[in-house]
Amino acid sequence: MNTADAQDILGWNATPKDEGILPIGGLTDVDRKKRSNRAEAHFKRPEGMHRELFNLLAQDSEKNLAALIPSTTKNLGYRNQKARIGMRQVRPWVWKPFENPARVDGLQLCHWQRVDKIEAGAPYPFARFNKVINIPTFTDDEYDKHLKSLKWSKEDTLHLFDLCTRFDLRWPIIVDRWEGSTRRTMEEMKERFYNAVNELNSSRDPSAELLCYDAEHEKRRKEQLIKQWNRTPQEIEEEEMLIAEMRKIEVRKRERERKAQDLQKLITASDRTPTTPANTSSALSPAAGVKKKSVIRPKASTANIAHSASTSFIAEHSSLRFPEFRSAGAHLRSQEMKLPTNVGQKKLKNIETVIEKLKLDLVPVGAEEIVVGYNEFRSSIVLLQELKHALQTAEYELESLRTRYQAATGKTFEIEPRMRVSSMGDSSMFGEDKEGTNSGLPSSTRTITDMIELSSSLPQAVSVSL
Structure with a gap:
């Protein structure tokens, strides 16, 4: 035994050795017992058992066997026991007769009842559910009177x-x-x-x-x-179809009433400001502050007066409100021709269609007279679209009334062509009627109105016999 071993046994502090150096004996120790590489025994699948069922019971070894009975308490099965029979004393029951107060014929029945709940003179427990209706009686004198x-x-x-x-x-x-x-x-x-x-x-x-x-x-x-x-399936289906159609008619009626109110507000509005201010287009002009000379103009004819009146009506009742520049400072006159942001896509499309068919410029020169006239022209297009839509709605309502009138009286009723939107495309309707061959048709020019397209949201009138 060397000194290091003796110090180790006695628990003395020996001189520490270099622990980083592995002794040669640790590499060449042939006397150490080698670990056995023998495979552990596996749980063998019984004959006749399917492989899927066996995999549920045992996977690779016996320690992975699944429990056949779920248990969390030893020798007691489930944790929460539902019943432990034999732990309490049995309660005696007796076969006892009873009488129901609802029966007046003295009928006596029997039932099982616990001994500890028997009370002398207690009424039948289900007698409280006996509800009696008070039927009045009458005497001979009351009957005679x-x-x-x-x-x-x-x-x-x-x-x-x-x-x-x-x-x-x-x-x-x-x-x-x-x-x-x-x-x-x-x-x-x-x-x-x-x-x-x-x-x-x-x-x-x-x-x-x-x-x-x-x-x-x-x-x-x-x-x-x-x-x-007693309705047949065909009658039920027809009734459901009529109810659905009635709801659609009610929705279209409310929509037409709403649009008619909007159009009435558009036509009867009288406190509108001018479409384009007359004195706001002098920006970027060198003589902005110089007073313009008065120009003597010839007297306007009757046609010019009518045109100016219609122009003022359109400018007053138009739904387009172009930007106004009331504040001091310079601005481009072309900015006054910008359309408002609240204009719908259908109106924009109709404006572009009319301008393209008339071969006009979408962005004309920004002169003062051109800006005012261009804005009034586009406002007129929007107003014509609103009026044409109102005429289409009135035509649909008139067609519905005509159908109801024919179904009720059996007489025919013709609608004049001047009251139909579809008659606007007739070329014979444009211009003045000099020879009188187109009696009953409108004589005003409607070329621009014919260019305006409307959405086909209004259905055609259907004749239904009531």
Whole structure:
């Protein structure tokens, strides 16, 4: 034994050696017992067991075996036990007779009941569900004064009240058990009973609340239910189609009313500002502050006066509001020709279509007169589109009224071509009618109106026989 071993045994601090150097004996130790590489035993799959089932029970070794019974407590199975039989004393039950207070014939029945819950003189526990309807009775004098009727005898009336008392106003049973002198319907029995009860209550207490029953209404209701029940699948499908079509008509009607109100506001507006200010286009002009000389112009003709009046009407009632430059400072006159941002795509398309067909410039020269006229021209296009749409709506309503008139009277009714939007494309309608061959047609020029396109949102009128 060397000194290092002795110090190690005695627990003394020996001189530390270089732990980074591996001794040669650790590499050439042939006496060390080698680890066995023998494969561990596997759980063998029993014969006749499918491979999928075996994989659920055992995967690679016995330690991975799945539990066949789920258990979290040893020898007790489930953690939460549902019942532990035999842990308490058995409660005795007895076969005991009882009587139901609802029966007045002395019927006695029996049932099982726990001994500890038996109480002497206790009522039947289900007797509280016995609800009795108070059916009034009447004497001979009351019948002679208030209940006498030509359609009902006294015996039938007594028999009716007796059945109502016995069967608690269960009318199908009362009708089935009726044995009167005359065969009665359920509506007749109800009407007789409720009228008699109202007469008795009124005679005994004038402030009593009366019962309401309408036999005719009940008959009509049952007839309607029978008709509804006897409908064929074709009739049900047709009714659903008519209901869907009625809803569409209501939606289109509300839409037309809304558009008519908007158009009325557009036409009757009288406090609009001018489309383009007359004194705001002097920007970038060297003589902006110089007073212009007065120019003597010839008197306007009647046609010019009418044109100026129509121009002022369009400028006053147009829905386009071009930008105005009221603040001080210079600006480009071409900025006054920019369309507002609230203009719809359909209006923009119609404006471009009319300008292209008339071979005009989309961006003309920014002279003052050109800017004013160009803005008024585009406002006129938008106003014509609104008026044409209103005419289309009126034509649809007129066509619907014509169809209803023909279906009701059987007479024909023709709509004049001047009231139809489709007649605007006729070339014979343009210009003045000098020879009188186009009587009844409008004589104003409508070339631009014919260029404007409308969306086909209004359906065609369909003739329906009501």
